[in-house]
Amino acid sequence: MELLKGxxxxxxxxxxxxxxxIARLFTEQGARVVLADLNIESARREAAALDGAAVRCDVTDAGDVDALIGTAVEKFGALDIMVNNAGITRDKTIGKMTPDEFRTVVDVHLYGAWLGTRAAMAVMRGQGAGAIVNMSSISGKVGNFGQTNYSAAKAGIVGLTKAAAKEGAARGIRVNAIQPGLIRTAMTEAMPKDAWDSKMAEIPMRRAGEPAEVASAALFLASGLSSYITGTVIEVTGGRHI
Structure with a gap:
């Protein structure tokens, strides 16, 4: 069964x-996917393997985001699902963090998600349907030491998601968010061992999550399986911070 066929x-x-x-799982489930990233070489390589499309996009640039959505509609004829996932980190304690380091992280995560939601909803309103998935983080719920910028941005995404869900509901647009916990990626595996062990001790399931497990949550929120769900936040954390 292809949950995203067509x-x-x-x-x-x-x-x-x-x-x-997420892009790989969506493709497996029948979707045509446009992969957006600043690293256009890698995006093109992955898109070719998925028979999708790649677009270089700075998510803090309104023109880039509008062009990204336009490419999806022009190439594939519609926009049914928008996943606002792009993000960066600039970790420092508040006393050492510069104003630019704070604003850059907030801009990429929160402003970028707002631009993506705004551009996607403009198309989806005309179609009378659509699903938007915004990537928050468990740090937006509890806060992380040394991440005032990241935690603030991820908390803001929750508010953005809920407000946009109210605006989009009458037009058939659902907007939801995911809060991953400790997920095994190149970035997290580069953490010092003591930091990794400290986070692991907080997880009732006693393991880190895998990217595919976050992708499965995104698939659920993007598909008809969640047709009566909007404005919600799914925690993919192994029970951490419950």
Whole structure:
């Protein structure tokens, strides 16, 4: 059963990590996917393997985001699913963090998700249907030491998701968010061992999550399986911080 057969999806930050895992699963489930990333070489390589399309996109640039959505509609004829996943980190304690480091992270995560949601909804309103999935983080729920920028941005995405869900509901647009916990990626595996062990101790399931497990949550929220769900936040954390 292909849960996304005939659907068109855009995934930002899709050249690697969680975004790539989502793009791959969506393709397996029948979707045509546009992979957006600043790393256009990697995005093109992955898109070719998925018979999709790749677009270089700075998610903090409104023109880039509008062009990304336009490419999806022009190439595949519609936009059914938008996944706002692109993100960065600039970790420092608040006393050492510069204003630019704070604003850059907030811009990429929160402003980028707002631009993506805004552009996607403009198309989806005309279609009378659509699903938007915004990538938050468990740090947006509990806060992380040294991540005032990241935690603030990820908390903001929850508010954005709920407000957009209210605006889109009457037009058949569902907007939901995912809060991953400790997921095994190149970035997390580069953490010092003591930091990794400290996070692992907080997880009742006693293991890190895999990118495919976050992708499965995104698939659920993008598909008809969640047809009566909007404005919600799914935690993919192994029970951490429950």
């Amino acid at each position: 659907k068109v999806a855009v995934v930002t930050g899709a050249a690697q990590g969680l975004g790539l895992a």
